[in-house]
Amino acid sequence: MPTLASTGCARRPRNHAAAANPGFLRRFQRGFEARFEKVRDRYRSYLTTVLEHRAAFVALFLGAALASMLIYPFLGRKLLPDVDAGQIKLHIRGQTGLRVEDTAALVDHIEAAVARGDPRERDRQHGRNVGLPVSAINMTYANSGTFGSSDADILVALKPDHAPTAGYLRQLRARLPQEFSGTVFGFLPADIVSQILNFGVPAPIDIQISGSSPQNHDIANALVASLRQVPGLVDLRLGEVFNQPELRVATDRSRAQQLGISQHDIANTCS
Secondary structure (H helix, E strand, O other), rough: OOOOOOOOOOOOOOOOHHHHHOOOHHHHHHHHHHHHHHHHHHHHHHHHHHHHHHHHHHEEEEEHHHHHHHOOOOOOOOOOOOOOOOEEEEEEEEEEEHHHHHHHHHHHHHHHHHHHHHHHHHEEEEEEEOOOOOHHHHHHHOOOOOOOOOOOEEEEHHHHHHHHHHHHHHHHHHHHHHOOOOOOEEEEEEEEEHHHOOOOOOOOOOOOOOOOOOOOOHHHHOOOOOOOOOOOOOOOOOOOOOOOOOOOOOOHHHHHHHHHOOOHHHHHHOO
């Protein structure tokens, strides 16, 4: 009977050149596995040492945890840290009813006082906005709470190598009210980060009293007086002006008509 011979699959010859020169992925895998084995062996040795000295490790860990409590007095209370952008925005409010040219003169004196506080102040850049803007569009993009011609903003850009801005603010808060009595000062958020965190209002804490009662002004003054006792609050002030001077003119329309004077002419003359 004829015999049947089984035939197997022919093996392909090994590519010795590919084995001698592995690709990038193979070299990366081999290097990763070698480093991983070193890390695992090192971790195993550390873990063995810890398990052999349990009492010393527990004492050392508890000591480090207790020592970390020493930094508690230096921890801040803010949700987000301050951003020192080297910018200062000072809002001033002179006596109510002050004319815009008098407010501009007051701003000149305040800028000179700020420059006297630091000899490097003359190397800084200043900008100012005095009184109410001409267009209401400018009020839309402003967050300083300007209400009249006695309001003004002073913008200060510090040098690149300036000292911490918070130090300048503390000095100005202590010195300016003493030199300019009757003027209200407030340091508003100057950088874009602080303005966003304030949600567009002039201060991080904004309290509003609404209603038609004439006692709202007295309530607001009493609230400001009580808030002055809260540590950490600075630049407390009322946003609105309640003592704006007014000029009331009674016109005899018949006599004015005989003289050829209109109510529009009278209003423009009085203003």
